[in-house]
Amino acid sequence: MxxxxxxxxxxxxxxxxxxxxxxxxxxxxxxxxxxxxxxxxxxxxxxxxxxxxxxxxxxxxxxITSITLASTGLAGGLSGDIGSLSELETLDLSYNKDLTGPLPQSIGELKKLTTLILVGCKFTGPIPGSIGKLQALLYLSLNSNSFSGAIPHSIGNLSKLHWLDLAENQLEGNIPVSSGDISGLDKLHHAKHFHLGKNNLSGSIPPQLFSSEMELIHLLLESNQLTGDIPPTLGLVQSLEVVRLDTNSLRGSVPPNINNLTNVQDLYLSNNKLTGSLPNLTGMNALSYLDMSNNSLEPLDFPGWFSTLNSLTTLKMENTQLQGQVPSSLFGLVNLQTVVLKDNKINGSLDFGSSYSNRLQLVDLETNSIDSFKQNDIVPNFKIILKDNPICQESDKIQTSSYCFPSQPNVSYSTPPNNCQPGACSSEQIPSPNCICSYPYTGILAFRSPSFSDLENKTHYLMLEEFLMRSFKSHFVSVDSVSLSNPTKDSTQYLKLNLQVFPSGQDHFNRTGISSTGFLLSNQTFKPPKDFGPFYFLADKYDHFGNSGFxxxxxxxxxxxxxxxxxxxxxxxxxxxxxxxxxxxxxxxxxxxIGQSNPFRRWDTVESNSEVPQLKEARLFSFEELKKYTKNFSQLNDIGSGGFGKVYKGSLPNGKLIAIKRAKKESMQGKLEFKAEIELLSRVHHKNLVSIVGFCFDQGEQMLVYEYVPNGTLKDALSGKSGIRLDWIRRVKVALGTARGLAYLHELVNPPIIHRDIKSNNILLDDRLNAKVADFGLSKSILDCEKDHVTTQVKGTMGYLDPEYYMSQQLTEKSDVYSFGVLMLELISARGPLERGRYIVKEVKKAVDKTKELYGLNEIIDPTITISLGSTLSGFEEFMDMSMRCVEEEGGNRPKMSDVVRELENILKSAGVNPSEESVSPSISSSYEDVSRGSSTHPYNSNDTFDFSAGLPYPKLDPQ
Known part of the structure; x- marks a missing residue:
């Protein structure tokens, strides 16, 4: 019953x-x-x-659009019903070691899936061919499972794929390439990462796999059973930064054109059956780690060009038939840390010269023919191994005895306490670096190709800890501290570290905290320092959910x-x-x-004739709702501040991220002014304008709710603060997006709107690096300008402010055009408009010489955009001409924004770029290390906006 x-x-x-x-x-x-x-x-x-x-x-x-359940202890298989979630975009079930069985064919029905991450589970069987139907997929990480069979050809259909990680499985067969109507990995032109190491792949590396159209930066094929030659087509992929072909059975000569890979930092060709001569790698100036050990190369005198590789930290040429004497200039490379030349035919005298790298840790020349050691009255402070050389057979040379016996490296590191004394903790609890007892989230952090070999150097680990904490903080994961320990290198030269992540505010993580932390590490949101290279994380099971664990x-x-x-x-x-x-x-x-149809039904105003604001798609939020969405306006969600108040990051129940601008009591507007601003914002809708989601006028609060734009400000990108590098074409696209937003405000909105505060701090970059104009706090309708004609308050930001507007106090659309022109110069130079007392408009006008290449502005152009392109920037002169027209002294001589749009579109067309095509995401367009970001002030408003009163005194300028 x-x-x-x-x-x-x-x-x-x-x-x-x-x-x-x-x-x-x-x-x-x-x-x-x-x-x-x-x-x-x-x-x-x-x-x-x-x-x-x-x-x-x-x-x-x-x-349902997202299922993220990393490290939650799930057990069982993945039901075929998963294919019914037609709106699913993210699926992350990583680090659930009891998830097993095959992937269902129905996985291919998830047509909107962008992220599929199943790292560190126990899935078995073949990868289903239906996975090639996931046309929206960007991230595919199936590493560290037990998948078997061949890599499906259909993966080549995933044209948007950025990240492919199938490493550490039991995959076999050939690397699939296209043939006839059948696709292959050679079609993945936009993929940056091929991580296929530690499988059982066989056959040769297909020459067809590589082409100049590819954007690969990581090619990891280590520890497979590959045979045949290294294809010369590898030299066509000049974007490569890490190449691991080691521990296979590759034969033949190393292609001479491999030295075309001038961006490669780590090159592993060791433990193969390579023959022929050693290729000359002169010009590979980024090369840090070179390992060609244990191959059957032709005998060769020690190459002098090794001493030209200025970035080299690690040289490993064990058992490669090198002979002759090692030049002392090799040891003068300033970054050099490790030299391993054992089991060769090197002879003569070992001489480090009068000045060797202060970073040297190890020189291993065991089993060679060295008969003397010239010390130059300097006692080396690094490890030298000369065992089984003639010099070690002369017993009277006592000074060499310490070098004649190999010693095991003694590497130890553990994050030290942070100026505190750890106390005793209860069973299973561990003291954090801040000496707080808790149950940490633990696992192994593995790096597949670190560019350094001095594992004793604590600086590496301190920097890694800083990057981890910065990433957790910027993604609002509640973490008190992290601890790293026991750095080791395994047989495949992976650097592995024990990681402990400690909870903040309580002694354990809840399931949301664990899942968020796991997701940040599994989906590569966290970006380590450049020298660490690609990584993966394998988490331990977490059993300490506390009272929430019933x-x-x-x-x-x-x-x-x-x-x-x-x-x-x-x-x-x-x-x-x-x-x-x-x-x-x-x-x-x-x-x-009723409230949604008339959100102002309780609008409290003393003006009897005040009307309800005319809104389009702007929602009225209660104070309690926004309090909930920001976790009580917590400090962790505080992402910026200005004279108006603070900006908080929040999350709506449907998962949409928002930015909430909360006014301080003293900066709150009157009801009519607040209503007018909301009405203005709610009637502008354009992809290049930050859109308003809603507002709050409740419990004495005034708040505006905007869409959240993830990649920060243009200013942070140009300064390097956000870690995003913008090449020349991307900068033109940012200018075009901004111009389109302004043209819409000036010419398509009725009545038109003048922004009044265009600057790099008010241009945001979305997840695909498209520009969005933000902060309409100073914006003004043309009707208001015509009604007032001459405004008594000049508002804007010094450096961007239209001098004609400042002098006449008359505001027109051409004031925005002037500010935009300054912004164009900032895109060219990456300099603020006012730096060290210099005004960029004046400096550029003085330096321009149209008879010279690039108008003679080489000293002003940001070197970041020319470093890889030499001195040719497509459409640069046209871009400069337009920027100069925009900053004309008289407004009548400046173009309309629609004219600017057309010119920028023509520049892109001339460069072979479709101006209507959106930019790509930073994770796709930037180098691996470029995407790392620290937390920065959120840009929905800033402190450098000035309100000039009727007397128009210039404010004191803060250094930019």
Whole structure:
């Protein structure tokens, strides 16, 4: 009887919740099926609305778009029902070591999936060919599982794929390339990462795999069973930074054109069967780590060109038939740390010269023919190994004895306490670097090709800890501190470190904290310092969820007890309560509907004739809602501030990120002014303008809610602060996007709007590096300008301010054009408009010489955009001409923004670029290390905006 009543009650409750407008039925049934298949699902997976608060689930418009359940202890297989989640964009089930079985063919039905990450599970069987149907896929990480069979040819259909990691599985067969109508990996022109190491791949490396159209930066094929020659076509992929072909059975000569790979930092060709001569690598100035050990190369006198590789940290040429004497100039390379030349035919005297690198840690010349050692009155402070050389057979040379016996390296590191004394912790708890006892999230952080070999140098690990904490903080993961320990290199030269991540504010992580931390490490959001190279993380099981860790079975048992106790006389009461709840919810829904249609129905103003703001798609938020979305306006969500107040990052229930601009009490506007600003913002809709989501006028607060734009400001990108490098074409595209946004405001909005504060701090870069104009706090309608004609308040930012507007106090669209012209010069130079007392407009006008190449502006042009392109910047002169027209003294001589748009479009067309094509994401367009970002001030407003009063005194300028 009690079981029947329980079922009835749950059905009624389910109906009420679904009637409220929860998760779509098809997604709900799919997720319930997955829940039945898996063990150890999160305890709060109860009720019938996963979009409400189920751990790891994010939704949009009642459809599930994200499942992130890294390190949550899931067990079982992946049900074929997963293919029914048609709106799913992200699936991350990493570090659940009891997830097993094959991937279902239905995975190919997830047509909107961009991220598929299943790192460190125990999935088996072949990778289904249907995976090639995921046309939106950007990230595919299936490494560290037990997948077998061949790599599907269909992966070559994933034209947008950026990251391919299938390493450390049991994959076999040939590397697939296209043939006829069958695709292959050679079609992945936009992929940056091929991580295929530690499998059983066989056959030769197909020459067809490589072409000059590819954008690869990481080619990792180590520890397979590959045979044949290294194809010369490898030299066509000049974007490569890491090449690992070691520990295979490759034969033949190394292609001479491999020295075309001038961006390569790490080159591993060791442990193969290579023959022929050693290629001359002169010109590979970025090369840091070179290992060609254990090959059958032709005998060769020690090459002098080794001494020209100024970035070299590690040279390993063990057993490669090198002979002759090592020149002392090799040891003068300033970055050199390790030289391993054992088992060769090197002879003569070992001479380090009068000046050797102060970073040297090891010189290993074991088993050669060295008969003397010239010390030059300098006692080396690094390890030298001369075992089994003639010099070590002369017993009277006592000074050489310490070099004649190999010694094991003694590498140890553990993050030290942060100016505190660790106390005793309870069982299984560990003191953090801040001496707080807690249960850390642990695992192995493995780096596949570090560019350094001095593992004793603590600076590397301190920098890595700093990058980790910066990444956690910038992504709002609640972490107190991190600890690294026990650095070791395994047989494949992977650098492995024990990582402990400590929770903030409590002694354990909840499931959301663990999943967020795991996701940040599994999907490569965290970017390590450049020298560490590509990495992966393998997490340990986390068993310390605290009070949140109760099981579903115990909760069900408690519900059963409660229901059983109620059966005797409370059933009717419960049904009445449920009926009352239903009526209450229906009333709330009606109120909500009324509120959405007229969000200002309670607009409190003393002006009797004030009208409700005319809004388009802007939502009225309550104070309590925004408080919830920002976790009580927590400090972790504080992403910026200015004279107006603070900006907070928040997350709506559907997973959409927002930026909330909260005014300080003293800077709040009057109701009419606030209403006018909201009306202005709500009627501008353009892809190059930051859009308003809504506002709050509640409990004495004034807040504006914007879309969140993830990649910071143009200013941070140009200064290097955000870690995003913008090449010349991307800068022209940023200028074009900004110009389109302004042209829309000036010429398509009715009545037109003047922004009044165009500057690099107010241009944001979205996830695809498209420009969005932000901060309309100073914007003014043309009608207002015509009504006032001469404004009594000049507002704007010094350096960008139109001098004609400043002098006449008359505001027109041409004031924005002037500011935009200054912005164009900033894009060219990466300099602020006012630096060290110099005004960029004046400096450029003085330096321009149109008779010279690049108008003679070589000293002003940002070297970042010419470093890889020499002195040719397509359309540079036309870009300069337009910027000079924009900063004409008189507004009448400046172009309209629509004219600027056309000119910038023509520049891109002349460069062979489609001006209507969106930019690519930073993770695709930037080098691996370039995407690393620290936290920076959020740009929805800034402190460098000035409000000039009627007297127009110039403010004191702060250094830029």
């Amino acid at each position: 009690s079981e029947r009543i329980l079922v009835v009650l749950l059905l009624v409750l389910n109906y009420l919740l679904v009637a409220e407008g929860g998760t779509a039925d098809e997604d709900l049934s799919t997720l319930l099926s997955l829940k039945d298949t898996w063990k150890n699902t999160p305890p709060n997976w109860v009720g019938s609305d996963p979009c409400d608060d189920w751990d790891g689930i994010k939704c949009k418009n009642s459809r 099981s579903v079975s115990s909760k069900s048992s408690n519900i059963g007890i409660i229901i059983g106790a109620a059966v005797g006389g409370s059933v009717l009461l419960l049904l009445l309560l449920l009926a009352g709840l239903y009526a209450f919810r229906q009333k709330k829904r009606a109120e909500k509907a």
